[in-house]
Structure formats: structure tokens, C-alpha cells
Amino acid sequence: METFLVVAGVILLIIVFMYNTLISKKNQVENIFAGLDAVLKKRYDLLPNLVASVKEYMVHERATLEKITELRSKALNGSLDSRETIALDKQLSSMLSNLMVAVENYPTLKANENFLHLQGTLNELEEQISAARRAYNQSVTDYNNAIEMFPTNFMASAMKLVRKEVFSIPSNERANVDVKNLFQK
């Protein structure tokens, strides 16, 4: 009887430990996602100013600017889940980098004080977003490992935990794209 109690106690402890590990990893993902959301929100806040300050110069980029505005309102309107946020951020990042390349054709815009300030702020925000993406990816990897590895995978399936998606960061962003340099070419 005693042996049975000891074994049952050990099993219970292992179950509690696995449960807590999974929950802490899940919460870590959510916590870092909230941090990522905060920096993305900062970027959304910056976009109307950016669009307004470049609009009068960049007559040929109207489509890009409209797309950026549309993506922004999409991001702010509905309550997006993490998968949608990731997809939206990807689209917005690519739109913004298109815009930054296009700036090259507008010398007067490049000399505009207001725009220079925005460019600096955006540069810093990109660094913060990149850091938040990397932190999110690491936490998602830890979480995914935990729900797929033995023996926590049994516990995870009982808890109905599913894999989460990581951000795929374009290779040029991995090398810390320097927006400032893009402008100074």
C-alpha cells in the first residue's frame, strides 16, 4: 500500500510539473506577444504621419500609400488573432520597405526635416519590432518543443494545446536592415 502511495505521489508530482511547465510556456508566448503587439501598435500610430508627410511628394506611389493605410486600419479595426497579426505585419513590412526604396527618387523629400525625424523614429521602431519578433519566435519554439516532445506531448494533447506559428523573418531583416543607410545611398 505504501509503495502504491509513493508511486502515485511521484506520478502526481510529475503531472503537476508538466502541467505547470506547459502553462508557463503558453503564458510566456502570450506575454511576449503582448510586448510585440505594443511595438506594432507604435508603428501603426506612426503610419498616418508618415503617409501624410510623404503624400505630396510621392505622386507615383499612391497605390503603396493607400495599401499601407488600408493595412493599418485593418490592424486597428478588428481583434486579430496572432496568426492574422503575423500575416498583416509581414505585408506591412514589405509595403514599408517598398516605400523606403521609392523614397530614393524624391530628393526633396529626403531633405525634409519632418520626414527625417519620422525616418529616425521608424528606424528605431524597426529595431524594436525585430527584437520583439525574435523574442516571440524563441518563446513559440520553446512552447512548440514542449507540446511535441515526450512526455509533455501527452499532457499537451490532453490540454488541447496546439502548435503556434513563428514569424518568418526575411533574410535581409535578419541582418538588421538599416533604414538610415537605405536613405543615404
Add this chain to the structure above:
Amino acid sequence: MKTNLASLLDYYYESMYPELKALEEKRQSIVATLKKAAFILLVIATILFLFLTKNAILIPLNALMVSGMGAFLIFMFIYRHESAGYGSLFKDQVIEKIIHFLDASLIYDKTGSMSEHEYQQSELFLESYDRFSGHDLISGKIEGVDVRFCDLHVEKKVRTKNNNEEWHDIFTGLFFMADFNKTFHSKVVVLPDVAERSLGVLGSWMQGMNVQRGELIKLDHVEFEKLFVVYGSDQIESRYILSHAFMEKIVQFRTKIGKPLYLSFVDSKIFLALNYTKPLFEPILSRSLLEFNYIKDYFELLAMIVSIVNEFKLNEKLWSKR
């Protein structure tokens, strides 16, 4: 900032050589005095040994120890006395001149040191200490970045099994502090990775258990992860500080210097500690000052320290730091 060896060679012959010649004479006279002292002490020690054993006052082993130790202690006293003045002149005429050659705006204080507050602020070494000493403080701006560094020695008193007191080094080597190019509020500490390298997964698990240090930050740079273990108080901000490009530079620097490297980021500052087992800016009495290679070693060491600002691009500030 000049780091060119050819221009140092010109500077050495034009500005340093005449004074070094006079200093070299002093060095030779010190070496001669020390040789003379060593010879006299050896003679005295031998006489004392013979006297003690002949008169059967002590057994030969004890007599040898008494006479040998006595002579050694007296020699060390003479050595210290003679070399102290030379060391000070050497610093004025070699170290200070090399520093001014590298960057004329830097201030050199041979007796100055980084403060205990700065050492503690870095959080690089959490062990309590009993003795704190530093010298050769260099401070000023390099490429517009505030820097301070010195040769630092931090020790702890321990009791051995025989109840004897012993001094153990906590840190000895170069301690460097500079303004960092990003604004941040959390703390990040980058330490040499010993546990994971020697113990693998178990080591990694142990690193995660180090509650004193904070959260373990796993980074997405394979080489960097092999060399270092990182603790921080914020997962996102730690990665904001340790960007991919920056980790790459740290790996390159670590590979170049080939010494244990400690880094921390606190209050928008970067702290760097490099373990050296020998004093950094002290002269070697046995080497001639007129040998360029000897001077070159000090130049290369100082140039390496001064180049940290450039290597880590500490002068390239982000928007919020302008």
C-alpha cells in the same frame, strides 16, 4: 584616432626616443643595482647558512630556509624600492604618450581607478569582495562616446583548511565602461559560457536555474550562444540590445582577443571586462625600452581597447540617443 603601426614607428623615433634613452639608462642602472644586490645577498646568505650549520644551531634544511628566505625578502624589498620610481616614469613616458598618440583628448591618471560603484553597477561579478584596487585610469571621449577604463584587481579573503588566510582573485584585468548607443531600461549580462559547453543540456538547464542572475535569454545566433550565456530582465529589450549585427561583432571581437569576455548593459551603458592574469601597464625591467617591439605590445593593447568603440559601433546612435 590613429592605430597605424607605421605612424607609431615615426612617433616613437621622433617624440619618444630621446626621453626613452634617458629612461633606458635609468633602467640599466636599476638592473645593475639589482644584480649587485642579488650577488651581495647571495654571499651573505651563504655565509649565514655556513655559520648556522657549522655551529649546529639549526639543521641544514632549516638553515637553508632561514638564510634563503631572508635574502629573498630583502631582495624583494630592494626590487620594489628601485622599480617603483622607474614604473612611475615609465608610465609618464610610455603609457601616457601612447595614449595621447592614439587620442590626444584622453585623460590618463596612473594612480586613478574606476569606482567601486561602477564595478558594482556593472553586475558582472556578484561575489562579495574584500579588496578592491585599480590603477591606470583612462577617461574621455572616443568618437564622441564617453569612455572610462582601468586595470582592476578585485579579491576575496578566504580561509584555508589550515586556517591560513589567502587572497583569491574575483577579477583581474581590464575593466571598461562606455555610453551605449541605445536607450534601454532593463539589464543584460553576457558571461562566458562554461556550464553548457562542458555539461551540454544539463548545463543549459542549470543556467536557467540561476535565479540570482535573472531570466535566461536564449539567442538566435549559433556562434554567440556557444561562447556566451545571457541573462536579462526583459526578453524583448535584451534582444533589442543584442541585435544580430551586434552579436556578430561581439563574436568577432571575442575570437580576435581569445580571452574570457564579460559584458553587461545597465543604465544605457556598456561594461566590459577582460581577464588578464598580468598587470596591464607595468614595465618589464628585463626588457630594453629601445626595442620597438616592446613598446609595440603596449601600443597594440591600448589600440585594441580604444578600438572597442569602433568595433561595437558605439558611436552610431539610434534616434532616441541623439
